[in-house]
Amino acid sequence: MQSLHELIAFLESLPEPHILFDRHYRILAANTAYRLAFSPNGEVVGRRCYEVSHRFDRPCDQAGESCPLALSLRSGARERVLHLHHTPKGEEYVNIELTPLPDAHGKLHVFVEKVAALPSARPRSDEAAMLVGRSPAFQRMLARVARAAPAQASVLLLGESGTGKELVARAIHEGSPRASRPLVVVDCSSLPESLFESEVFGHEKGAFTGATHTKIGLVEAAHGGTLFLDEVGDIPMTMQVKLLRLLESGTYRRVGSTELRRTDVRVVSATHRDLEAMMRQGRFREDLYYRLSTFPIHLPPLRERREDIPLLAEALLRRVWPQRRLTLHPQALQRLMVHPFPGNVRELRNVLEHAALWCDGDEILPEHVEEALAAGRRAAPASTAAALAIEPDGPQEPPDEAPLPTARRERERETLRRALQAHHGSRAALAARLGISERTLYRKLKAHGLLDDGPGSPDRQPDRA
Numbered sequence: 072m073q074s075l076h077e078l079i080a081f082l083e084s085l086p087e088p089h090i091l092f093d094r095h096y097r098i099l100a101a102n103t104a105y106r107l108a109f110s111p112n113g114e115v116v117g118r119r120c121y122e123v124s125h126r127f128d129r130p131c132d133q134a135g136e137s138c139p140l141a142l143s144l145r146s147g148a149r150e151r152v153l154h155l156h157h158t159p160k161g162e163e164y165v166n167i168e169l170t171p172l173p174d175a176h177g178k179l180h181v182f183v184e185k186v187a188a189l190p191s192a193r194p195r196s197d198e199a200a201m202l203v204g205r206s207p208a209f210q211r212m213l214a215r216v217a218r219a220a221p222a223q224a225s226v227l228l229l230g231e232s233g234t235g236k237e238l239v240a241r242a243i244h245e246g247s248p249r250a251s252r253p254l255v256v257v258d259c260s261s262l263p264e265s266l267f268e269s270e271v272f273g274h275e276k277g278a279f280t281g282a283t284h285t286k287i288g289l290v291e292a293a294h295g296g297t298l299f300l301d302e303v304g305d306i307p308m309t310m311q312v313k314l315l316r317l318l319e320s321g322t323y324r325r326v327g328s329t330e331l332r333r334t335d336v337r338v339v340s341a342t343h344r345d346l347e348a349m350m351r352q353g354r355f356r357e358d359l360y361y362r363l364s365t366f367p368i369h370l371p372p373l374r375e376r377r378e379d380i381p382l383l384a385e386a387l388l389r390r391v392w393p394q395r396r397l398t399l400h401p402q403a404l405q406r407l408m409v410h411p412f413p414g415n416v417r418e419l420r421n422v423l424e425h426a427a428l429w430c431d432g433d434e435i436l437p438e439h440v441e442e443a444l445a446a447g448r449r450a451a452p453a454s455t456a457a458a459l460a461i462e463p464d465g466p467q468e469p470p471d472e473a474p475l476p477t478a479r480r481e482r483e484r485e486t487l488r489r490a491l492q493a494h495h496g497s498r499a500a501l502a503a504r505l506g507i508s509e510r511t512l513y514r515k516l517k518a519h520g521l522l523d524d525g526p527g528s529p530d531r532q533p534d535r536a
């Protein structure tokens with residue numbers, strides 16, 4: 072008993088929430104950090120852990136969640152799982168680390184559980200940056216995010232357009248020891264080759280015509296923090312070797328300078344392309360690929376986590392119309408549940424935004440959703456993209472450098488021109504309707520000389536949604 076008292080006193084000294092419980096899930100002790108975080112108004116000692124954390128009436132593994140106690144009883148070792156916990160602020164993703172404490176005979180009677188809020192999913196004042204979802208596919212992805220965040224390893228985010236790669240990159244940065252330093256986003260697809268090097272690595276005064284002053288590069292601006300290379304598959308071949316040097320040795324040269332400079336950045340990159348295929352085709356350096364993808368994370372498309380649509384819809388409605396208390400009629404939600412969403416969460420957000428425009432009251436009705444989906448079809452009939460050669464975002468997307476055959480190019484131009492004429496919303500909405508990313512749309516408009524006709528101002532860069 073003496074040792075149990077000592078253990079409780081020790082847990083009390085820890086800043087993170089900890090509880091001690093027996094093999095029957097009964098909580099024997101909880102430190103102040105745990106009480107404050109999870110049960111400020113009630114006693115937890117004597118209750119079962121699953122009642123406190125999940126409001127379940129049975130252990131988590133009998134309610135469809137993983138149970139660290141069951142895992143530890145089986146393995147006899149420390150177990151880590153990701154759980155959605157009830158807190159006074161609502162549900163919150165937490166990392167659970169459960170350590171069994173064997174007695175003198177090696178029997179497991181007592182367990183210590185440490186509960187650490189996941190920085191990436193913690194409810195924040197900046198609700199727009201919060202990742203929403205609780206499907207198994209989403210939780211698997213989030214568990215990898217939680218693993219990767221505190222480390223230094225380069226992370227490669229792989230997923231279709233609109234699946235939340237940029238949100239995840241921010242979550243990784245915020246969950247890392249670099250969170251107080253800058254997160255610098257480099258949109259590799261919108262930087263023409265000529266600009267890429269001077270933007271990323273900086274340039275000296277007089278390095279080229281127009282270089283009237285010395286400019287620091289994005290890698291320098293990110294010193295101590297995280298460099299997020301979005302659409303990394305679009306990095307020109309000539310720049311790939313310079314990026315590799317940065318990753319391998321932390322060194323780079325400004326354009327127009329021979330001086331080797333040093334920076335300390337963690338690299339997170341993202342792409343919707345199939346980099347392995349690009350590598351096989353000789354369009355992406357193998358050594359760079361392995362450097363970037365120390366820890367790959369796949370972001371599931373929305374069609375593989377349809378069960379998240381209700382939760383996402385609720386959160387997105389709050390984001391797009393914070394001043395209204397909009398809800399979805401059950402049939403309106405049903406309609407969304409069967410839509411394929413090639414544009415993923417971004418498309419869902421756009422459809423909701425559009426549907427809300429049709430809704431006078433507080434409840435979005437099925438006809439409002441129909442109207443929003445039909446508007447999408449008018450701008451880009453379901454078959455349009457394929458029939459008229461708009462390449463969807465996907466691993467198979469050909470590089471922009473590879474010219475399309477003339478006939479297809481013509482058809483693509485015509486499709487885009489017509490879509491632009493029929494569409495009166497934002498460029499983001501048009502992209503979602505065409506089933507391509509906003510950046511891809513931007514590139515295609517640029518390539519076809521249609522930028523001036525596009526929604527938004529002529530030379531607008533893709534919006535960050």
Ligand SMILES: Nc1ncnc2c1ncn2[C@@H]1O[C@H](COP(=O)(O)OP(=O)(O)OP(=O)(O)O)[C@@H](O)[C@H]1O
Pocket residue numbers: 199201202203204230231232233234235236237238239343383386416417420508509510536
């Ligand atoms: N899990 C999620 N929870 C809440 N919002 C999300 C989630 N995933 C994506 N979003 C929202 O969807 C939109 C698109 O997300 P984001 O820009 O991160 O996607 P992306 O994968 O980087 O797309 P692209 O490849 O086209 O750049 C944003 O408005 C973002 O806030």
